[in-house]
Amino acid sequence: MTLAEQLVGIAQRPKSEADLARAALHLLDWLGCIAAAQGSPAGQSALRFAGWSQLAEGVAPDARAEETAFVTGALGNVLEMDDLHRASLLHVGDVVCAATLAAALTRGVSGPALLSALVSGYEVAIRIGSAAAAQGYAPWYNSATCGVFGAAMASAEIAGLAHPADALAQAGMSASGIWQCRLDPGTGKQLATAQAARSGLVAAQLVEAGFTGPNRILEGELGFFAIYYPNADPHVVTAQPDADFAIHEVSFKPYPACRHTHAAIAAALDLAGPPPARVEVATYGAALTFCDNPAPETAHEARFSLQHCLAVALTRGAPGLADFEAAARADPVLADLRARITLCEDAGMTAAFPGQMGARLTLWSPDGAARSRNRATAPGDPEDPLSTAAINAKAHRNLCHGGASPEAATGLIEACHALPEARDLTPLRRALTRALTHGAADAPLC
Known part of the structure; x- marks a missing residue:
């Protein structure tokens, strides 16, 4: 056969x-x-x-x-x-x-x-x-x-x-x-x-x-x-x-954004609190290839921007459709936070891709204290x-x-x-x- x-x-x-x-x-x-x-x-x-x-x-x-x-x-x-x-x-x-x-x-x-x-x-x-x-x-x-x-x-x-x-x-x-x-x-x-x-x-x-x-x-x-x-x-x-x-x-x-951003968004929601002084995202290589865009100019680009998705999640909560439109992209609070988000590749996460699409988020407060959250999966995955x-x-x-x-x-x-x-x-x-x-x-x- x-x-x-x-x-x-x-x-x-x-x-x-x-x-x-x-x-x-x-x-x-x-x-x-x-x-x-x-x-x-x-x-x-x-x-x-x-x-x-x-x-x-x-x-x-x-x-x-x-x-x-x-x-x-x-x-x-x-x-x-x-x-x-x-x-x-x-x-x-x-x-x-x-x-x-x-x-x-x-x-x-x-x-x-x-x-x-x-x-x-x-x-x-x-x-x-x-x-x-x-x-x-x-x-x-x-x-x-x-x-x-x-x-x-x-x-x-x-x-x-x-x-x-x-x-x-x-x-x-x-x-x-x-x-x-x-x-x-x-x-x-x-x-x-x-x-x-x-x-x-x-x-x-x-x-x-x-x-x-x-x-x-x-x-x-x-x-x-x-x-x-x-x-x-x-x-x-x-x-x-x-x-x-x-x-x-x-x-x-659950979020109207590229799936490569979802684990990071979920980690940001898990770490809800005062606005951080800076943010680091460690994730797999494909997520960086698709979603590294600190200054999205369209709604489509914003849905593929880890920086924008995280800025929304950390300041507004779970992203909705309106959070990718022109008013949100021009919001000075979101723009300022996007500029303070850095991305890096995690070799282990890259090796686990595409079976896993994870991210690790670290937030630093103004006094230098750090909080971190690792997400191997995202809400909506079979495991969650x-x-x-x-x-x-x-x-x-x-x-x-x-x-x-x-x-x-x-x-x-x-x-x-x-x-x-x-x-x-x-x-x-x-x-x-x-x-x-x-x-x-x-x-x-x-």
């Missing part, structure tokens, strides 16, 4: 009630992320591209699945609140949730079928991503290049394909997304995840129409790993085939999980930020939690329509 065929077998194992409930939480978290982002410049660009005035058009009964996957796939990472699997360096929900929801709404499947497909899609994306990230970051944006396989798997399961491995093969033929989008301003990341969501969905549609793909798309001499990730460890793809589903290893992000109530609260805030009324936000949260028992997706579609109808009379900003 090829790697793709073995992987399909692993992904399509029976799912438990706990697996389905976990998938419902990730779908809800992602829906909050895309709702909050629909009014952003990137969100507005995606909506204009589709000719939509609001995200609610993507869940209408006559919406085209490919278009819905593309537009919603563009929005999950805009505000940096998307879920993350550490070992694979994957923001899985950005791609897999977008494709799965689009496919499921078109097919009219049951709630359990939608959630089962999500679990399968997460499994495929994470296993391929973990093999690809065996040596850390590569020039490719894993969320897109590896995420497309998860989107294809979930879409194939929704469609009831007899040979889902062919969908993985077609997905591999369209895998794309290089990391230059990290180095230059713009919306390249949004295009990468949008294209991956749509390509995964289309891969399943092509197979349903009779297309077949290269069987050894993953392990072949000109296959995915050989060409994209020559340092990958393909054995990871099928290791521990009976392990718990990987969706349980995915982290939720967010409660269901906290995930619900995050989704509620994000849905309201995107234009939903408190009642509409609550309705969507309830509809997501009801999916494991839902015979069809009618209640979910209704709740989505109400919550994503921006500017509706019953949906004031909150």
Whole structure:
């Protein structure tokens, strides 16, 4: 059997009630992320591209699945609140949730079928991503290049394909997304995840129409790993085939900032007290590569600034969306503290990356006394999980930020939690329509 065929077998194992409930939480978290982002410049660009005035058009009964996957796939990472699997360096929900929801709404499947497909899609994306990230970051944006396989798997399961491995093969033929989008301003990341969501969905549609793909798309001499990730460890793809589903290893992000800042933010919140005279952060090398920016000029740059995130956490508490906007960036108190924060690499933390993304924070008071806090994990990681109530609260805030009324936000949260028992997706579609109808009379900003 090829790697793709073995992987399909692993992904399509029976799912438990706990697996389905976990998938419902990730779908809800992602829906909050895309709702909050629909009014952003990137969100507005995606909506204009589709000719939509609001995200609610993507869940209408006559919406085209490919278009819905593309537009919603563009929005999950805009505000940096998307879920993350550490070992694979994957923001899985950005791609897999977008494709799965689009496919499921078109097919009219049951709630359990939608959630089962999500679990399968997460499994495929994470296993391929973990093999690809065996040596850390590569020039490719894993969320897109590896995420497309998860989107294809979930879409194939929704469609009831007899040979889902062919969908993985077609997905591999369209895998794309290089990391230059990290180095230059713009919306390249949004295009990468949008294209991956749509390509995964289309891969399943092509197979349903009779297309077949290269069987050894993953392990072949000109296959995915050989060409994209020559340092990958393909054995990871099928290791521990009976392990718990990987969706349980995915982290939720409580703060709207790059995940590389989260352990440091948590350490700062642990050390709450008088403003320090100076601050030192010791962390792993990738965090410094991504997030060393003492003078961010945009909201996006501020979300990738350890200095700004820590200044906010130490003076204002847990960061929220407003803490990255122009007024916060220009706040002289935050600017002064950013200038007194130094960063350094910890070799042990670098060696533990990407399995761990930790930080050690040391604060010095004006009299020279030091306080320190080490964080190997961050809130939202499997070792320090967010409660269901906290995930619900995050989704509620994000849905309201995107234009939903408190009642509409609550309705969507309830509809997501009801999916494991839902015979069809009618209640979910209704709740989505109400919550994503921006500017509706019953949906004031909150």
